[in-house]
Amino acid sequence: MDEGINVEDAVFDFLLSYRTMPFKGGISPSEMMHGRQMKCQVVAILTGPQEHFTSISWFKQNQSVWVPNHGKNTRWLKGEVIKPHRNMLYLVKTEDGQTFRHRNQLKPRYSFGEYTD
Numbered sequence: 001m002d003e004g005i006n007v008e009d010a011v012f013d014f015l016l017s018y019r020t021m022p023f024k025g026g027i028s029p030s031e032m033m034h035g036r037q038m039k040c041q042v043v044a045i046l047t048g049p050q051e052h053f054t055s056i057s058w059f060k061q062n063q064s065v066w067v068p069n070h071g072k073n074t075r076w077l078k079g080e081v082i083k084p085h086r087n088m089l090y091l092v093k094t095e096d097g098q099t100f101r102h103r104n105q106l107k108p109r110y111s112f113g114e115y116t117d
Contacts (some may be wrong), residue, residue: 059090064109067094067101078109 007012017032030038058064059081065067067079079094088103 022089028081058103059106059108064111065092066109067092067099068105069096076107079106081106 011098020028022028022031028037060080061083063081065079065081066076069075069077077094077096079092081095082098083090085091085100089100090103090106092099092101
């Protein structure tokens with residue numbers, strides 16, 4: 001055994017590699033037991049780098065939207081997207097002024113004849 005590794009670390013490394021290495025069928029023992037892969041460095045090495053997708057802006061500049069009106073009488077305010085900000089935030093103009101909102105807090109607002117498929 002290597003002198004730099006104690007017995008506990010060697011056993012841990014062995015068990016981790018045994019539990020995460022796929023058998024001939026392509027499934028590891030931990031995946032058979034839990035139905036999913038363990039999150040560990042071995043899985044990351046075997047699968048390689050993952051593709052990262054950039055998100056596409058959902059709303060365009062000057063698009064009409066509904067903005068939630070937190071704690072007020074009306075639930076939604078009419079708003080207009082001034083510009084996208086960062087990845088998922090938008091600067092929105094409402095009758096109460098300008099505010100930043102996450103894209104999951106905005107709904108598109110259509111007027112008659114504006115909606116297109």
